[in-house]
Amino acid sequence: AKQRPGNSVAFYSQHLAASEAQKMEVEGRLRDAMALGELEMYFQPQASVRSGDVVGVEALVRWNHPDLGLVSPESFIPIAEEAGITVDLGCWVIESALAGLGRLEAAGLPALQLSINVSADMFTDYVGSRLVQVVRDSLKKSGIPPRRLTLEITERTIIDESGNAPQVIDDLKALGVRLALDDFGTGYSSLGYLKALPIDELKIDRTFIMGQDKEDRAFLRAIISMAKTLNMVVVAEGVETQEQLVRLYEEGCDMYQGYLCSPPVSESALPALVKTTFPA
Numbered sequence: 001a002k003q004r005p006g007n008s009v010a011f012y013s014q015h016l017a018a019s020e021a022q023k024m025e026v027e028g029r030l031r032d033a034m035a036l037g038e039l040e041m042y043f044q045p046q047a048s049v050r051s052g053d054v055v056g057v058e059a060l061v062r063w064n065h066p067d068l069g070l071v072s073p074e075s076f077i078p079i080a081e082e083a084g085i086t087v088d089l090g091c092w093v094i095e096s097a098l099a100g101l102g103r104l105e106a107a108g109l110p111a112l113q114l115s116i117n118v119s120a121d122m123f124t125d126y127v128g129s130r131l132v133q134v135v136r137d138s139l140k141k142s143g144i145p146p147r148r149l150t151l152e153i154t155e156r157t158i159i160d161e162s163g164n165a166p167q168v169i170d171d172l173k174a175l176g177v178r179l180a181l182d183d184f185g186t187g188y189s190s191l192g193y194l195k196a197l198p199i200d201e202l203k204i205d206r207t208f209i210m211g212q213d214k215e216d217r218a219f220l221r222a223i224i225s226m227a228k229t230l231n232m233v234v235v236a237e238g239v240e241t242q243e244q245l246v247r248l249y250e251e252g253c254d255m256y257q258g259y260l261c262s263p264p265v266s267e268s269a270l271p272a273l274v275k276t277t278f279p280a
């Protein structure tokens with residue numbers, strides 16, 4: 001599996017889905033993986049559609065399993081949920097991503113925006129205050145100002161009535177961090193939620209970027225125009241071709257990420273990508 005990180009990860013996720021026994025092994029091992037240093041944060045550049053400059057990164061967790069190789073977060077995050085360890089994993093991700101970017105900036109990397117995925121489980125009554133605390137402490141330790149941190153939540157977080165999400169969202173906003181709605185268009189959120197919640201950024205799911213026909217284009221235009229009406233920054237996900245980028249430019253999309261710019265890369269590989277757009 002010597003492909004780009006994105007590809008090898010997808011390869012292993014299929015293997016994992018195949019075997020229940022393997023799933024249980026993974027569950028047991030995931031508890032130790034954090035302590036053993038087998039989890040690693042990767043960073044995918046986010047670029048301005050207009051200038052092409054890299055202005056931010058999304059942190060994406062990777063598991064370097066000694067036997068299975070790179071395990072996809074899409075297969076081990078659901079397992080973490082079943083095992084009841086998403087909160088520990090989520091806290092680890094926030095600490096590690098901020099620490100990683102903090103290290104890079106201390107070494108001279110230009111200031112970037114940082115986006116971190118936060119699962120719905122982090123917003124329940126029980127752990128919401130722990131989330132707020134980890135964000136506050138990790139920001140302080142890293143020296144990164146709150147305005148440069150964006151927490152990516154999904155429609156699932158917003159519609160979860162059992163939890164305490166609106167209160168936790170308010171507490172996070174009070175810290176000064178930004179909020180993004182991830183995978184927009186794939187879930188169930190009503191426009192009412194979008195208007196009511198303090199969302200700063202809308203991330204349009206890859207499936208709406210891929211389409212080429214007239215209807216796809218109309219849909220893209222409608223999403224962007226709605227987001228602009230609500231004063232949200234619009235980020236397109238999974239941009240793979242120059243054609244897609246041109247269309248996003250024409251429709252007024254603000255930012256993009258995807259293989260066209262770069263796959264997710266390790267902390268040590270990131271500076272080379274940023275320096276090409278920010279000459280020292």
Ligand code: C2E
Nearest residue numbers: 006009060061073074093117118119238239240258259264
């Ligand atoms: P996501 O947040 O939608 O992240 C984007 C996914 O699309 C990433 O997969 C990324 O590698 C992939 N991707 C990026 N550019 C392209 C492209 O041009 N084409 C295609 N086909 N794919 C592209 P990844 O890293 O495997 O992550 C999958 C999902 O796992 C993420 O989807 C996110 O929901 C979840 N995830 C990843 N890291 C974390 C984390 O630290 N915490 C939580 N809670 N969830 C995470």
Ligand code: CA
Nearest residue numbers: 058117152182
């Ligand atoms: Ca995301």
Ligand code: CA
Nearest residue numbers: 182183203237
């Ligand atoms: Ca997404």
Ligand code: CA
Nearest residue numbers: 182183205206
């Ligand atoms: Ca996704």
